[in-house]
Amino acid sequence: AQSVSQHNHHVILSEAASLELGCNYSYGGTVNLFWYVQYPGQHLQLLLKYFSGDPLVKGIKGFEAEFIKSKFSFNLRKPSVQWSDTAEYFCAVIPDSSYKLIFGSGTRLLVRP
Amino acid sequence: SQTIHQWPATLVQPVGSPLSLECTVEGTSNPNLYWYRQAAGRGLQLLFYSVGIGQISSEVPQNLSASRPQDRQFILSSKKLLLSDSGFYLCAWNPRANTEAFFGQGTRLTVV
Numbered sequence: 001a002q003s004v005s006q007h008n009h010h011v012i013l014s015e016a017a018s019l020e021l022g023c024n025y026s027y028g029g030t031v032n033l034f035w036y037v038q039y040p041g042q043h044l045q046l047l048l049k050y051f052s053g054d055p056l057v058k059g060i061k062g063f064e065a066e067f068i069k070s071k072f073s074f075n076l077r078k079p080s081v082q083w084s085d086t087a088e089y090f091c092a093v094i095p096d097s098s099y100k101l102i103f104g105s106g107t108r109l110l111v112r113p
Numbered sequence: 114s115q116t117i118h119q120w121p122a123t124l125v126q127p128v129g130s131p132l133s134l135e136c137t138v139e140g141t142s143n144p145n146l147y148w149y150r151q152a153a154g155r156g157l158q159l160l161f162y163s164v165g166i167g168q169i170s171s172e173v174p175q176n177l178s179a180s181r182p183q184d185r186q187f188i189l190s191s192k193k194l195l196l197s198d199s200g201f202y203l204c205a206w207n208p209r210a211n212t213e214a215f216f217g218q219g220t221r222l223t224v225v
């Protein structure tokens with residue numbers, strides 16, 4: 001069965017620090033990849049997505065992610081985090097031609113001012 | 114524009130009581146519909162999805178069931194709740210296969 005692994009469950013950073021959250025998936029075929037964010041008290045929102053083309057995708061609020069097919073990875077990055085980036089981040093995968101959007105366990109990010 | 118409504122926002126139910134959570138989508142037709150449960154440290158677990166009226170796929174055997182009586186309505190039910198059914202339930206939709214999903218605000222269910 002397909003699965004998504006997020007190895008960092010809790011991350012604490014100071015403002016202006018760089019961020020990288022890991023995401024690996026297990027599926028041998030073509031996939032579409034997503035990062036969602038859930039700010040405290042808010043619903044899940046799409047941060048960025050990869051369907052095809054340039055493996056480096058840019059999302060909202062200065063986030064980007066890189067798809068490395070050989071490593072089955074889709075890591076999320078931001079060069080300089082802000083206090084307002086405090087949230088829970090979820091990686092998700094949907095295999096091509098599938099309806100099943102599978103999520104990782106999430107990473108809670110706390111940014112200290 | 115499309116919107117998704119999920120209610121109630123919070124619910125406290127005794128063990129053994131029935132459950133009905135409702136989700137509706139507006140502004141689109143024939144959406145794919147999903148129910149997820151979010152538990153701390155475990156991410157979002159896909160419970161059910163539906164690609165059309167009356168078509169339900171179950172991902173996790175459990176005490177819950179889902180139904181889709183209308184094109185844009187998705188209902189999560191239980192005949193008898195268990196303590197372990199407590200959690201945060203999210204409804205989502207997407208317009209077709211492969212695409213990102215859009216989420217409702219969620220229902221916090223506490224079984225006591």
